[in-house]
Amino acid sequence: MVSSDGRYVIVLNGEIYNFLELRAELEAEGLRFRSSSDTEVVLALFARHGIACLQKLNGMFALAIYDRLERTVHLVRDRLGVKPLFYLHRGRTLGFASELRALRSFPTFPTEIDSEALGFYFRLGAVPEWSSIYPGVTKLAPGCWVRHHLESGRLDGPTTYWDLPPVGEQEERTEDAWVDEIEALLWDATRIRLRSDVPLGVFLSGGIDSGLVAAAAVAYSKGLTALTIGYNGEEDETSLAAATARQLSLHAVIRKIDLREGMEVLPQVMAHFDEPFSDTSALPTSLVCAEARKELTVALSGDGGDEVFGGYRNHVRAWTWRSIDRVPSWWRRAGGALFASLMPRDSASRRFFLRLRQPVGRFGLGAMLYPHADWLDDCLKSEFNVAPDRIIQRYSDHLPAWQGASSVDMSQRIDLRTYMLEDILVKVDRMSMMHSLEVRSPFLDYRLVELGLRVPSRLRVKDGQNKYLLRRLAARHLPTEVCLAPKAGFGIPLLSWLRSKSNQSGLPRALADNHHGYPDPFVPGGAKRLWRLGLANPGTTYALPLLLGYRWWCEGQAAPLPSRAVAL
Secondary structure, eight states: OBOTTSSEEEEEEEEETTHHHHHHHHHHTTOOOSSSOHHHHHHHHHHHHGGGGGGGOOEEEEEEEEETTTTEEEEEEOSSOOSOOEEEEETTEEEEESSGGGGGGSTTSOSSOOHHHHHHHHHHSSOOTTOOSSTTEEEOOTTEEEEEETTTOOEEEEEESOOSOOSOOOOSSOHHHHHHHHHHHHHHHHHHHTOOSSOEEEEOOSSHHHHHHHHHHHTTOSSOEEEEEEETTSOOSHHHHHHHHHHHTOEEEEEEEOHHHHHHHHHHHHTTSSSOOOOTTHHHHHHHHHHHHTTOSEEEOOTTHHHHHTOSHHHHHHHHTTTGGGSOHHHHHHHHHHHHHHSOTTOHHHHHHHHTSSHHHHTTHHHHHGGGHHHHHTTBOGGGOOOHHHHHHHHHHHSOOOTTOOHHHHHHHHHHHTHIIIIIHHHHHHHHHHTTOEEEOGGGOHHHHHHHTTSOHHHHSBTTBTTHHHHHHHHHHSOHHHHHSOOOOOOOOHHHHHHSGGGGGGHHHHTSSOOTTSOOOBOTTHHHHHHHHHHHOGGGTTHHHHHHHHHHHHHHHTSOOOOOOOOO
């Protein structure tokens, strides 16, 4: 879109949820609009306030604004990183896109992948935000902007315009007052995300996060459709979701997946990602998006509730380990390294002491890295085998220290800047866009994130109960059985599917050494060893999507390239 005076040109992916309020402010200042688009509002704000206008935006977005007079391009990403933005800077050339594969048409695009980034993948199941599978390609960090000067080729930034709030919990309110404020803000965040001129619904699991979003939605819009995923022949949350739908008078649509369909669709789903990705819950995410798209264009989700209000097991573990954080950091590092060296290889006690040494390893990331550190050493070639300690150190270098944060607060902040950013948001964005469905997450309203991180840690996890305040809020609106149910993941029954005799014929293809020109990261026999480990027991099932995710990603990269880019 071009500004009325022709000076500015904008491209925008995403939504600005508070654009009506911003438009009203501008109209009160005498500005007139040609359309009803949120994009025009952003363009007008930039023309009037420059880059400072970002402070006014509440939304999920990746945008670029070209100033024809100054010959500059600003690239901007939303506060939480809900929408992706990749860029490639080479001399006076800047390429940017919402999908990494779109940049592959650039003549200077790297022809080889980054072996270290692939090593990160095999430890984490995804490529970190600060890395890229293709060297030289950068992911713009959340809450940041860069400015490219077309004449000189200089790139300014990245400059941060928003970050997680400074550490500082507020103790002066009662529990009821906290619940009231959370309710008011969640309802408002949902209200502005219901703005749409196309059909809209909600994703509904058996948990309280999506249930609360649905409860907030029905306060403003009746007759909504709720979509739920389940599995034929497997335990799932569909009965809990149905109970919530009944209580809220939602039109429930339950989509069941069976083994045959799951194993047929899974390779196509995992091949769709920009970088190797191993979270196979992308399958139900893709299928629920496909089901929603039959009738809807926009869906609300409960993503972010766990990260913002302390819903994961590692948040409870952080609460349990809170006394450890009173031990001086130098003692934790030295003692953890010493005791870990004395423990048996790949033992639970060794993993405990490895994770003890520094916060990034102790909260969240350590749970993904250290249980698999030892047996991966026997499967990967040396150039793709990155030590877990090195990954922990790289994260420590890229994340703030958050001095003074409690153990619970620290674990949530790390999750918001790692697991949420590199797994959850990647999965939901790619799968929803795969089906041209827009997914909006009220819990990721930056105001709610700031509120959640002000709540006293003792009320985020209380007496070992995760998401304590959110559960109190849920008791006001959701069925009792939903409020009392333990947290369940969104994963698929991958192990039982792969062990099924009906699926064995497809395994040789998955283990074939055809990487479509991409490197084979395994030592001789390493892939089969990884496969056997993954099938051995549920504790090592993590190995299977690591292997399959990379193979399927290679197949996806062999697909035809998009059309060529357009020069400014």
